[in-house]
Structure formats: C-alpha cells, structure tokens
Amino acid sequence: MQVDGKSGKKLILHIGCEKTGSTSIQKFFRINRPLLEKAGFYYPTVLGLENHTKLAIYASNADNKLRQFIKEKDREIYRDLDSLLKEEIERTSANTVVMSNEWLHSRLQATNEFSKLKLLLSSIFESIQVHMYIRKQDDVACSLYSTAMKSGQSFPFPIPYGKPYYYNYNSIFDNWSKAFGMANVFVHIYEKGCLEHGDVVHDFCKVIGLEDLSHFTMPTLENTAFTDEGLKVIREFNKSNQGMPENLRKLKMAELSEKFKGSNSLLDKHKDELAGFVEKYAEDNQLLANKLGRAKLFEDST
Known part of the structure; x- marks a missing residue:
C-alpha cells in the first residue's frame, strides 16, 4: 500500500451502456475470475459476484430509484463499502482491476453522484479509465422492448417520448469526462463491424490489453431478440399470466425465448x-x- 493510501493499481471501469453486451462481459469475468487474476486482471466480488450493481447504488442519491434495490441485510455493506473494497483490492497481486455495471450509464446523472463515485475510486486507484459501448438509438429502443417482454411486460412497442438522457451519449460522455477527465473516457461503437471478431467480449478484452483468450472460457451468448411471432406470443402469455409465480414464469419464459x-x-x-x-x-x-x-458516430448513419 502506498503512503497516500492508494493501491498503485489501475482501474478499468466499464459502464455499459445498456443493451451493448454488458452481461456477456460480466459473465466472462465471473467465470474466469481465478485465471484472470493470474493474468494480472482482478474482478472484485464485494461489489457483486457478476454485475457490480453495488457500485452504482453506493454512488446514487437518496431519491434515486436505485435505492430500492438495497436489501436490509446489505445495509452494513453499503455503509462500509469504501473500506471493504479497499481491503479486497489490497489482497490481490493483480495490477489491473476491472469493474462493470451498466446502471452507471443510465442511473447516475446528478453531479454529486459522480463526485461520490470519483471520491471512492480515486482514493484507491492510481489511474482510472472509463469505457462505454454505444449503439444507435433506434436499435437500443427495439432491444429494450424485447427485454421488457422477457421480464413480463405486455404493452405494445412504444416510441420513446421526448429526448431521454438514457440515449444521449454526448451528455453521458460529458458527465463522465467532467468527473474523470476527457482523456480517461473511452467510447466504443457497438456494431459488429467495429468489434474485434464481431464480439463485444473479445473487443473489450483487447481494449484492456488481454488479447489471447485461448485459455479462457467464453460465456454462452444470450439472444434476447424475438421473432415477430414470438413477440406476439410472449406478449399474450404475459397478459394472461400476471399472477403466475415468478419461478414458474421464468421457466416458461426460458422455453419461449429459446x-x-x-x-x-x-x-x-x-x-x-x-x-x-x-x-x-x-x-x-x-x-x-x-x-x-x-x-460520424455510427457506421450505418446517413
């Protein structure tokens, strides 16, 4: 541990964005955690075993809807998260730490939320890089709809109203740049032709300096998109089974999704x-x- 309290380690902070393969990245780091640590990349557990949701919740304001996800048994963890995270980082010999949570893209918007997050991370790490993948807004809207159907919703496809922050990559980039410095925020385009081997896991690993993945287990890719017939069937299923126990609903949804x-x-x-x-x-x-x-921002833009 260095005199100033920092670990001397580098942080790679992956913030999504949502609907750009974040789950695949997180699964890769979870299932390969021991091998990755030997290769010099550590994926913390105190923030979440797979998705580091606690990081976004920790930084969120009291009126942020993320607070609803704090379980009573975890309140002590959030109160002591700074010390718990520091202790975990001190225990690893890896020089690079990777964190990943897509709520950091969508749910943190207030200046003081970014400040709280920076205060935590800059007290531990010598350097911090923020990485975000972005996808054309209409593609995201369609992908979100399939996800909503999979989660049990039954409403018709909605055209997003107004101009939500969620899709405003320029504003998101500016917020993170103000907090961590523009030179430390890296934007990657989530289009097959722009990704290494057309895959976001390979691409992200190359970005952070992990290019040989031959010894690692690749996660099974989840396809949340449904055919037109599938959207209709799933929507009707959701309408007709509002009271179905969640465990049974998930089993049935897995069948329909496949x-x-x-x-x-x-x-x-x-x-x-x-x-x-x-x-x-x-x-x-x-x-x-x-x-x-x-x-231009996206390759298929006119």
Missing part, C-alpha cells in the same frame, strides 16, 4: 417514427463524433 429467438421487423414496422426519434439526437451524435475524431 423457441422464438431470432430477428424481428420492429425497425422496419416503425421506421418513420424511429427515424424521427433518432433525429432528435443527430446534433448530439455529431458533437460526440467530433470529440472522438470520427466523421
């Missing part, structure tokens, strides 16, 4: 409305592209 996995025509069916939605972010997308030195 049976109806595939692509759908949501983008085509709602092409004009979604184009109007994406247009709301055209200026912000270009501003971010300029900051990143790109001609």
Whole structure:
C-alpha cells in the first residue's frame, strides 16, 4: 500500500451502456475470475459476484430509484463499502482491476453522484479509465422492448417520448469526462463491424490489453431478440399470466425465448417514427463524433 493510501493499481471501469453486451462481459469475468487474476486482471466480488450493481447504488442519491434495490441485510455493506473494497483490492497481486455495471450509464446523472463515485475510486486507484459501448438509438429502443417482454411486460412497442438522457451519449460522455477527465473516457461503437471478431467480449478484452483468450472460457451468448411471432406470443402469455409465480414464469419464459429467438421487423414496422426519434439526437451524435475524431458516430448513419 502506498503512503497516500492508494493501491498503485489501475482501474478499468466499464459502464455499459445498456443493451451493448454488458452481461456477456460480466459473465466472462465471473467465470474466469481465478485465471484472470493470474493474468494480472482482478474482478472484485464485494461489489457483486457478476454485475457490480453495488457500485452504482453506493454512488446514487437518496431519491434515486436505485435505492430500492438495497436489501436490509446489505445495509452494513453499503455503509462500509469504501473500506471493504479497499481491503479486497489490497489482497490481490493483480495490477489491473476491472469493474462493470451498466446502471452507471443510465442511473447516475446528478453531479454529486459522480463526485461520490470519483471520491471512492480515486482514493484507491492510481489511474482510472472509463469505457462505454454505444449503439444507435433506434436499435437500443427495439432491444429494450424485447427485454421488457422477457421480464413480463405486455404493452405494445412504444416510441420513446421526448429526448431521454438514457440515449444521449454526448451528455453521458460529458458527465463522465467532467468527473474523470476527457482523456480517461473511452467510447466504443457497438456494431459488429467495429468489434474485434464481431464480439463485444473479445473487443473489450483487447481494449484492456488481454488479447489471447485461448485459455479462457467464453460465456454462452444470450439472444434476447424475438421473432415477430414470438413477440406476439410472449406478449399474450404475459397478459394472461400476471399472477403466475415468478419461478414458474421464468421457466416458461426460458422455453419461449429459446423457441422464438431470432430477428424481428420492429425497425422496419416503425421506421418513420424511429427515424424521427433518432433525429432528435443527430446534433448530439455529431458533437460526440467530433470529440472522438470520427466523421460520424455510427457506421450505418446517413
């Protein structure tokens, strides 16, 4: 431990964004935790065994809806999270620590939330890199809908109203840049042609300096997209089984998800409305592209 209290270690902080393969990244680091530590990369457990949800909840304000996820038995953990995390980091010989949680993208918005997070992390790590993957807004909206159906919802496909922060990558980038410095925030495009081997796990590992994955176990990829018929069947199933016990609902949903996995025509069916939605972010997308030195933010943008 260094005199100033810092570990001398480097932190790679993966913040999502949501719907860009975060679960696959988190599963890779969980199932390979011992091997990764030997390779010099440590994935903490005190923040969550797979998804580091406690990090976002810790930084959130009292009025943030994330607070609803604090279980009574875990209140002591949140109170002592700074010391518990420091102790865990001190125990590893790995020089690089990786943390991952997509709520950091969507749920932290207030300046003091970013300040609280920075205060915690900068007290432990010598250097901090923030990494975020972004995906074209209409693709995200369609993916979110499939996820909603899988979780038990039954509403028709909604065109996002207004201009939510959730999709405003320029504002998200600016918030993280203000807190951690623009030079320390890295944006990656979640498009098959932009990803190493067309895969987000391979891409993220290459980004952090872990290129040879031959000795590691790759996670099973989860396809949350459903065919058009599948969306209709699952929506009706959800409507008709509101009172079904959650464990049974999940079992049935797993069967339906496997049976109806595939692509759908949501983008085509709602092409004009979604184009109007994406247009709301055209200026912000270009501003971010300029900051990143790109001609345009997404490869399939016109």
